[in-house]
Amino acid sequence: MIVNGTMTLAPKLLFADPKGRVMEHPYLLATLRSGEELVPPQDKPIPLPSAGRLVHLPGRLPVGLHPETGELELVREMKMNGKTFVPSAVGALLPPGYTRTFLPGEVKAEGPVLPQWAYTAAAWGEDGPVAWAIHTDTRSHWDPERYSTPELKKLVDAHLARFPGNRVLKQLTTCAMLYRCFTSQNIFYVRDEGAIPASVMCNARCVGCISDQPADGPPASHERMDNGPSAEEMGVIGLHHLENAPGRTMVSFGQGCEGEPLTRWKYIAESIRYMRARSSRGSININTNASLTHGLEALFDAGLDAVRVSLNSAVKDLYEAYYKPVKYGWEDVEASIALARERDAYLALNLLLFPGVTDREGEVDALARLVKKYRVDQVQTRSLCIDPIQYLEVARDKGAGGEPVGIRELLRRLKAARPGLVIGNFARGLEERRNAGVRR
Numbered sequence: 001m002i003v004n005g006t007m008t009l010a011p012k013l014l015f016a017d018p019k020g021r022v023m024e025h026p027y028l029l030a031t032l033r034s035g036e037e038l039v040p041p042q043d044k045p046i047p048l049p050s051a052g053r054l055v056h057l058p059g060r061l062p063v064g065l066h067p068e069t070g071e072l073e074l075v076r077e078m079k080m081n082g083k084t085f086v087p088s089a090v091g092a093l094l095p096p097g098y099t100r101t102f103l104p105g106e107v108k109a110e111g112p113v114l115p116q117w118a119y120t121a122a123a124w125g126e127d128g129p130v131a132w133a134i135h136t137d138t139r140s141h142w143d144p145e146r147y148s149t150p151e152l153k154k155l156v157d158a159h160l161a162r163f164p165g166n167r168v169l170k171q172l173t174t175c176a177m178l179y180r181c182f183t184s185q186n187i188f189y190v191r192d193e194g195a196i197p198a199s200v201m202c203n204a205r206c207v208g209c210i211s212d213q214p215a216d217g218p219p220a221s222h223e224r225m226d227n228g229p230s231a232e233e234m235g236v237i238g239l240h241h242l243e244n245a246p247g248r249t250m251v252s253f254g255q256g257c258e259g260e261p262l263t264r265w266k267y268i269a270e271s272i273r274y275m276r277a278r279s280s281r282g283s284i285n286i287n288t289n290a291s292l293t294h295g296l297e298a299l300f301d302a303g304l305d306a307v308r309v310s311l312n313s314a315v316k317d318l319y320e321a322y323y324k325p326v327k328y329g330w331e332d333v334e335a336s337i338a339l340a341r342e343r344d345a346y347l348a349l350n351l352l353l354f355p356g357v358t359d360r361e362g363e364v365d366a367l368a369r370l371v372k373k374y375r376v377d378q379v380q381t382r383s384l385c386i387d388p389i390q391y392l393e394v395a396r397d398k399g400a401g402g403e404p405v406g407i408r409e410l411l412r413r414l415k416a417a418r419p420g421l422v423i424g425n426f427a428r429g430l431e432e433r434r435n436a437g438v439r440r
Contacts, residue, residue, distance in 0.1 A: 010041050011123030011130050013064035013105075015075060015087035016056030022090050023080070028064025028073060030123030031105030032132060034404050035356020036392060038072060038105050040065050043406065045123065045130035051095035051144040054122055054129055057104065059111010062089040074107060092122035092131040096142045096182065097425050099381040101407040102132040102355050103388050113390060116208060118383035134408065136381050137424040141192055141248065147182050155188040167229040168237045171197045175257050183255065187241060193250040193285070193427050194241040196234050198268055200227060202259030204289055205324035207394050208352075208386035231267045235274030242275060242282040248429035249282030250306075251275075262288050265295030272302040283430050287350065290336035291328040297339060306346040308380065308427065309337055313358070314366040318399030322352075322391075334370075341374045346433050348378040354391055359410040362400025367410075368417035377433070378422040379414055 013025040032039050048054070062075045078087045089106035100120035121132040156173055163169055172195060175184035183195040202209075238251040253268055254261040261268060272284055285306035286299060296307065313319045316330040325332075340347045349371070357363065371379065384391060405413075415421050422428065 010065075010067065011045060011125045013062055013075070014054065014090035014122055014124055014129075015062045015078060016090050017078075017080065017087065018085050020056045020088075022054050022056065024124035025062075025064055025075070027067060028075070029067055030121070031063045031065050031072060032121045033103035033105050033356065033388065035354075035360075035395075037356065038063055038107075039102075040070075041123070043101055043132060043408070045121075045125065045132045046135065047125070047127065048092055048122065048129040048131050049095050049098060052098075052131060053093050054090055055093055055117070055119070056088040056090055057106055057114060057119065058088055059109055060089040060104075060106040060114075061109050062087055063105045063107055090122060091119035092129070092133075093117050094120055094131060094133055094383070095144050097135060097137040097139070098133045099136040099353060099407065099425070100131070100133045100355065100383045108389050114387035116385040116387075118385045119388060120383070134411075136411075137426050139424075139426060142182060142426055147185050148180050152176065152185060152188060159188050162240075163236060166233050166237065167227070168196060168233050171257065172237075175255070179257065181255070181257070183252065184257075186245075187237065190241060190245050192245065192248050192429075193252055194238075194245065195255045196238050196251050196253050196271075197255045197258045198228060198234060198253050198261045199259040199264045201263045203263055203291055203326045203328060204260060205326065207322050207324070207390065208384060228264055228267065231270035231274060234268065234271035238271065238284070239275045239278055242279050242284075245282070248432065250285055250427060250429055251282070252285040252287055252308075252427065254287030254308075260289050260291065261286055262290075262292040262295040265292060265298055269298045269302040272299060272304060276303040283346075285346075285427060288336075289323065289325075290333045291325060293332055293336045293339055296336050297343075300339075300343045300345065304345065306348070306427070307336075307340045308348040308350050309333065309340075310350040310352065312352040312354070312384065313363060313399050314370040315363065315399045318357075318363075318395060321394050321398045337370070337374050337376075346377050346428070347374065348380050348427065349376055350380050350382055352384040353381055353407065354384045354386075354388075354395070355407055356404045357391070357395045357399070359404045359407050360400060361402025361405055363402075364405055364410050364413050366400050368413050371414050371421060372417040376418060376421065378424065378428060379411075380425055380427070381411070381423065382425065
């Protein structure tokens with residue numbers, strides 16, 4: 001394989017046996033998936049990060065590339081140590097700060113809908129496992145080694161004793177200890193961006209929702225709260241974090257373990273007023289589908305200063321095919337984005353990336369127009385956590401067309417559309433925003 005004019009040994013195909021043990025194929029090379037297409041290895045993979053891991057994909061057959069003929073080969077069976085078995089394809093899961101560029105080269109056979117993870121193309125390189133990804137945010141404060149430390153349980157217990165019976169802390173305890181959510185753990189570590197879950201309801205039916213799935217879908221990876229907390233319950237937790245977390249201090253409404261926070265905008269507005277009446281420190285952010293523009297306006301009036309809008313596309317039919325909005329549409333999302341710019345909030349997009357769909361020529365153009373028109377401050381890249389085949393069924397014949405240009409080129413074009421645009425995986429604190437260099 002030639003990369004940037006240099007000859008390298010092409011990475012070998014990985015497969016797993018029925019017990020999930022991962023092995024390299026004796027001669028076949030890895031293939032990649034870009035949307036509907038299986039393609040030969042291209043672009044330069046990176047060594048699998050130390051916090052990344054290889055996973056097998058049950059019910060998915062690996063597809064390799066014959067090094068001599070250049071033909072794709074579907075691997076239906078393997079024979080090892082005298083035993084014949086049906087192999088499973090293998091992918092990688094990446095730690096925070098990385099964005100995948102290709103999906104695993106596989107074909108669905110018989111098997112379940114895969115659990116909600118961002119499956120990334122992986123292979124066996126000259127020095128070990130490799131993955132097709134970009135290190136899009138190199139800041140170290142989200143390093144996995146800083147989380148789930150031995151003292152976390154003691155910190156959780158201390159917080160629960162400080163705020164007995166608080167429903168926000170009850171949910172955050174589950175998220176921090178069971179789901180190992182970094183943003184939830186930050187509340188107990190009292191640092192950086194801390195989560196404030198607010199809602200049990202949602203006005204979207206996202207195909208890849210991680211907290212609510214239909215009976216025929218994959219198991220939801222998170223469980224929502226039983227009922228929404230009061231404004232004061234949210235306010236006291238947020239205030240403690242803003243007052244005591246050093247440096248990059250922020251609280252964020254809207255987490256993966258809950259519904260849409262704007263469905264409880266009145267309570268959130270009251271909690272923001274509670275915090276801001278007692279402290280001017282730090283940033284207050286909301287992660288949202290941006291469906292209820294009037295609710296977002298009330299939050300700005302209360303003191304909200306940052307908003308991160310989640311979307312998979314800037315094209316109406318593909319957006320709505322994935323989000324399945326209830327009593328709102330793409331036009332409402334765009335109106336909220338426009339409002340955020342009018343109110344001079346820090347405006348970020350939580351872009352759910354899917355190689356071969358998000359980077360189609362037409363999709364890239366639509367995203368670039370959105371970023372330019374509303375002078376977006378940051379695009380937070382997030383590899384969409386979903387069974388690849390499931391999302392391809394959603395996206396088929398939807399959105400803007402054109403050939404995929406690649407994830408690297410997508411990000412380059414977004415930066416070209418908006419000089420100073422921040423591309424990264426993590427939210428920026430107040431001081432970081434001032435130094436970001438975006439011209440509004």
